[in-house]
Amino acid sequence: MKPYHLILDFTHVYDDEICADREQFSWIDCSDIEGSNLYCSPQAEREICRRIEPYGVHGIHFVDSGNYHYVTKIFTDQIHSPFSLIVFDHHTDMQQPLMEGMMSCGDWAGMVLDQNPALQQFILIGPAEDDIKQIRTKHLDKLITFSAEEIRKGEGVERLKRIHGGVPLYISIDKDVLSEQYSETNWNQGELTLGMLEHMLQYFLERAPVYGIDICGECSTAIALPEYFQAEGVNGKTNVELFRFLRSYCCS
Template sequence: MEKKAPDTTPVVLMNFTHVYEQESFYKKEPHCWIDLTDLEGVNGYCDENAVKDIRERIARLSPYGLHFIDSGNYHYVSKFWTDRIREDFVLVLFDHHTDMQPSRFGELLSCGSWVKDVLDENPFVRKVVIIGADKHYLDHIDEAYRDRLVCFTTDSLGMEKNWRAFAQAHVRLPVFISIDKDVLSPKEEITDWDQGNMSLAMLEGILQILIRRHRILGIDICGECPELLGEGLEAVRVNDSVNEKLVNFLKDQIFMKHNRAVICRIEDPDFGCEERPEGRPAACRVFLKELPENGDGSRCKDKVFAMLMEEKLLEERGLAEGMTVVLDEDGTLAKILETEGL
């Protein structure tokens, strides 16, 4: 049976370094605060006592939710969440690093080895898809694991002409998503690790496809920058802004997967000063307004969100402003009735 988290599921904040005390992105959302600042043996690796403590503190919370897990030094926490899933699934990792290296701390779980440990120990993980890792790190993955891995650099993803085909070919089971924000370009985000070159728009584009085509078991996000606390308020501001954008984006996508909305505006494709990339179809930005679940045409909230859809497909389906739509099976919009008075 499909597990669907209720709309009131809180954002879980795992506070190791006090960094979330400096941010505000979660304050408008139902949220659950887990204080881990008293723990020792947790920075970059996790000793046996800390493993026991962390597992106990998250025991009452579901892995089927959205978890913010502090700096990338604590990315190993993703293993604790995925260890509690009892069905076959695919782990989709957005990360500039593979986190597939042998631990530098003997048998201790670490932020650089946790994906390898998941593959070694979790029988329900059928495949790991690593997105955005640097080629240098990909080249150092042990050959013994490659039959259970699909890896893409940001550049190779940029050449993918059909995102839906990518998801269909490589992600055929429920999905747990783990995001380290060091996958993003330094122009978009500030972390305390070396970073990739993915744009936030590309990250959201891939997430959009995964959410619309697959059952999402849980999502965690790390990559805060505690090293700069007290010294770099700009880092705090940037991280807070990116986190807020991700929370809002994920809420919008999950809402649209289960509900109806009204098209309130369609904007033509705009590539600024650049030409449209070769092979990429023209896509319009479609602005949508939520409808209540009963679909009676009344407005439930004064909130508008957006998605991209191919211009050709909009024309073929006769979609226009004022129409009520729902997501089709392929993750695109389909008309169900016309609504007046918006």
């Protein structure tokens, strides 16, 4: 199936960021969808599903700030054959739900792990060790984690042997896993360099086919104008680099 590269535009943060590659994207304006910021109401989820359905899951998808990282669950809900989910994120996004019947940017990953019958493994890369210890799930056997501390010390390599080979992947990247030199987000951030992130991505991309990839972690549009222009410039440069690095794997 032909991949469609998408921009899901919730806050108009992308207006100037990736204009050099803009013609390669289908642009989906989501700014009018109520009940979608941080928490996603059932009505908002249905509307997002309706807007992305014509494009399918294949391709590279930019999904705005980390407030909308739950869109990964909406994409992966479209996958009905076995797959593994690789998530790069400085947070686990596996908190216990705070509002009944409302998916959020803080609990969507736990929902995928516990509810998606096609999911074979969930590989989570980048949160702090203390945050990983707080994960509560009935499917710990499917979860493989690599903490920020392990990555910094070069530990945990032996755990790679537990990852099933050949299972198709869906990859989700929250740029808050990167240091502020490479990304400025609206959440606290990790310490990865862009080169380290691409090196780890390459390890997985060369070992299994890819259903699709999404990228979030844009800055808030509510910050002061000078800081916003700086953040937009940093994020735009990283977005362009990630897109050009990933598309050869996602489009072959």
